[in-house]
Amino acid sequence: MNAQETGLVLGGLGLFLLGMMLMTDGLKAAAGPLLGNVLATSTQTRLRGLVSGIVVTTLVQSSSAVTVAAIGFVNAGLLTFGQSLWVIFGSNVGTTTIGWLVALVGFKIKIEAAALPIIGIGMALRLSGPDTRRGAVGGALAGFGVLFLGIAFLQQAFNDAGQSFDLGAWSGHGLWSVFGFILAGLLLTVLMQSSAASLTIVLTLAESGVLPLPEAAAAVIGANIGTTVTALLAALGATPAARRAAAAHILFNVLTGAVAFVLLPALIGIVDLLGDAFALGSSPAVGLALFHTVFNVLGVILMWPLGDPLAAFLLRRFRTREETISQPHFLDRNVASVPSLAADALRRELVRLGGMAVGGVWARLGTLTGIPGRPDESAALPGLNRAIADFVARVNRGPMSAGTAQEFARLLRVQRYYETCGEVAPDIATGHPAIATLGDTPLQRNLLALAKLADDLLVQLNPDTEPFAPLSSAQAEEFEAGYQRLKADLLTAGACGEIDIAAMESLTRSFSTLRRVIDQAAKAARLLVELRGG
Numbered sequence: 001m002n003a004q005e006t007g008l009v010l011g012g013l014g015l016f017l018l019g020m021m022l023m024t025d026g027l028k029a030a031a032g033p034l035l036g037n038v039l040a041t042s043t044q045t046r047l048r049g050l051v052s053g054i055v056v057t058t059l060v061q062s063s064s065a066v067t068v069a070a071i072g073f074v075n076a077g078l079l080t081f082g083q084s085l086w087v088i089f090g091s092n093v094g095t096t097t098i099g100w101l102v103a104l105v106g107f108k109i110k111i112e113a114a115a116l117p118i119i120g121i122g123m124a125l126r127l128s129g130p131d132t133r134r135g136a137v138g139g140a141l142a143g144f145g146v147l148f149l150g151i152a153f154l155q156q157a158f159n160d161a162g163q164s165f166d167l168g169a170w171s172g173h174g175l176w177s178v179f180g181f182i183l184a185g186l187l188l189t190v191l192m193q194s195s196a197a198s199l200t201i202v203l204t205l206a207e208s209g210v211l212p213l214p215e216a217a218a219a220v221i222g223a224n225i226g227t228t229v230t231a232l233l234a235a236l237g238a239t240p241a242a243r244r245a246a247a248a249h250i251l252f253n254v255l256t257g258a259v260a261f262v263l264l265p266a267l268i269g270i271v272d273l274l275g276d277a278f279a280l281g282s283s284p285a286v287g288l289a290l291f292h293t294v295f296n297v298l299g300v301i302l303m304w305p306l307g308d309p310l311a312a313f314l315l316r317r318f319r320t321r322e323e324t325i326s327q328p329h330f331l332d333r334n335v336a337s338v339p340s341l342a343a344d345a346l347r348r349e350l351v352r353l354g355g356m357a358v359g360g361v362w363a364r365l366g367t368l369t370g371i372p373g374r375p376d377e378s379a380a381l382p383g384l385n386r387a388i389a390d391f392v393a394r395v396n397r398g399p400m401s402a403g404t405a406q407e408f409a410r411l412l413r414v415q416r417y418y419e420t421c422g423e424v425a426p427d428i429a430t431g432h433p434a435i436a437t438l439g440d441t442p443l444q445r446n447l448l449a450l451a452k453l454a455d456d457l458l459v460q461l462n463p464d465t466e467p468f469a470p471l472s473s474a475q476a477e478e479f480e481a482g483y484q485r486l487k488a489d490l491l492t493a494g495a496c497g498e499i500d501i502a503a504m505e506s507l508t509r510s511f512s513t514l515r516r517v518i519d520q521a522a523k524a525a526r527l528l529v530e531l532r533g534g
Contacts, residue, residue, distance in 0.1 A: 008156055011153050012150045012151065012153030012156075013154070013197055014150070016146075016150030016196075016200055017194055018143075018146055018150070019143045019148070019149070020194065022142055023139075023143030023147060025139060026136050026138070026140025029133075046085075049085075049086030050090040053070075053087040053088060053089065053091040053092075053093070053094060054091070054093045056087075056094070057091040058094045063094065067088055067249070070087040081244060082307065082308060082311040085303075085311055088245055088249060089248075090300075092224075092249075092252060092296050093297060093300060096292045096293040099203060099289035100289045100293075102151060102285065103203060103207075103283065103285035103289040115148045115152065116149070117145075118141055118142070118148075119141075119142050119146060119149070123138065125141065126138035126139045126142060177218075178215070178261065179218075181215040181218035181222065182221050182225070184222060185221065185224075186225050188202075188223065189223045189225075189227060190229045195223045195227045199220060202216050203288055203289070204285075207283065207284055207285040209284075214264065214268060216288050217288065217291045218264065220288060220291060221295065222257075224256070225253050225254060228254060232250060243318045247318070248314060251310065252303060256296070256302060259302060260298060267291065267295065271294055272287075274294070275287055275290060325377055326381075330345040330348040330349045331349055331387065337398065339401070340404055342395045346391065346392070346408070349384075350388075350414050350524075350528065351463045352384070353384055353388070354463040355463060355464025356377045356380060357378060357418040357419070357422045357521070358461055358463070358464075359462060359464075360377070361514075361517045362458045362459070364376075365451060368435065368510055369432075369455075370435070381419070381422040382422075385419055410527055413523075414527050414531075417520040417521065417524035418521070418524055420517070421517045421520050421521055424517060425513070427509055428513050428514050429510070430509060430510055431510030433506070434502075435507070437503055438499065438503075443489055443498070446485070447507065450486050453479055453482060454479065457471060457475060457518055461518070469525070470525040476522065483515050486511060490504050490508050
């Protein structure tokens with residue numbers, strides 16, 4: 001290729017990537033909450049998760065955005081990791097729509113005549129409402145036009161290059177040719193960090209007659225495998241959920257690529273049959289887009305029986321400290337089959353749960369009073385609570401005596417007390433900035449005195465440490481009287497203008513929450529001691 005042709009290729013690629021970026025950003029903004037709503041409500045089964053991944057990726061043209069959203073829902077507890085896997089696999093199929101768009105539209109019309117008006121209309125919409133959905137649609141439309149303008153330059157470059165860019169001469173060497181074009185597709189994707197761009201180059205080469213279909217299909221396989229390098233780089237230093245998603249993406253594409261490499265002649269035969277069945281014509285680009293879709297559907301078929309084992313493996317392989325802590329120490333299937341043993345195991349597990357919950361309150365109280373660095377494992381509470389709920393459901397499937405059933409009911413009350421402590425504890429720390437504004441005043445000293453009393457009570461109420469004991473009547477009355485005095489002082493100070501109303505409300509909320517969690521922890525402690533016969 002001469003300098004002019006090289007410039008056309010580079011400019012065409014740049015315009016294509018710019019158009020993809022504008023179109024993707026515009027579609028994501030125009031979709032608004034749609035992406036989240038679909039993923040949150042349409043992933044209850046693997047088939048629905050798969051379809052959701054395909055549909056949402058088709059709408060926003062960004063598999064990475066769909067994957068990030070799925071990871072976010074897993075972290076929020078709205079999706080299980082197993083459900084998110086099928087969203088990720090579906091997003092791989094959804095990415096094939098850009099190939100169809102290029103093949104069916106990009107090579108069928110006089111692009112220059114359509115692209116420039118589309119860009120103009122899109123930018124007019126964008127400028128007339130930059131912060132509205134209309135503006136987002138305009139940005140997507142302008143990106144659409146820029147994308148096809150880039151394709152036009154690529155077509156011109158490869159048509160002009162003619163025989164000087166005859167990649168067909170590299171074919172005809174059996175598996176070596178196939179392997180070489182797989183490697184070429186992989187390197188193109190790695191270098192450009194865009195499988196869509198490398199796929200567009202391959203489609204353009206095929207449509208221009210420069211690249212035979214078998215070798216073009218091999219390059220498509222390589223382009224898909226090349227996306228795993230981006231996923232691998234993104235996973236470095238990421239959260240465990242992100243590393244699991246990246247690993248699933250890598251395994252999907254590598255396994256599918258390996259099988260497609262072995263079955264390439266058969267897959268091309270299937271593409272020919274489907275092309276004839278659906279009257280898609282003889283366009284090499286359309287055949288290649290169909291191959292890209294068949295290739296990714298093959299991956300879904302391969303993963304269908306492997307989904308559950310893969311999810312279990314990745315959950316074991318990548319774990320956060322909180323996930324490790326949230327694993328039960330005393331609950332398992334064997335214990336669940338004997339209700340009397342299950343009750344004792346549950347009591348022991350609730351001691352751990354209580355230690356995390358009360359420890360989290362103690363840490364928040366330290367934040368309130370300016371004592372940093374207290375250990376806090378309360379982030380593991382939701383996971384351990386779910387494990388306990390699953391264990392109890394398993395125990396309830398079998399018969400149990402009336403006495404054991406009553407014991408389980410009391411243990412579940414203990415769990416609920418500690419669950420409440422974990423849920424409301426973050427509110428305790430919100431009053432810290434307000435304490436600092438009080439200065440060395442009687443009100444501040446009263447606040448700190450009550451906080452010190454609460455501190456001592458929390459140490460006593462932690463079931464996972466010694467000395468553990470329920471509160472005596474005198475201790476409970478002393479704390480309640482101190483709380484009522486402080487509440488009256490805060491209200492008086494706020495009414496007289498001695499402190500800011502916002503500070504008064506913040507401190508009242510902090511100590512009201514503290515009072516509530518001490519009450520809940522005290523009830524749990526009393527029940528635990530009764531249950532162990534102490």
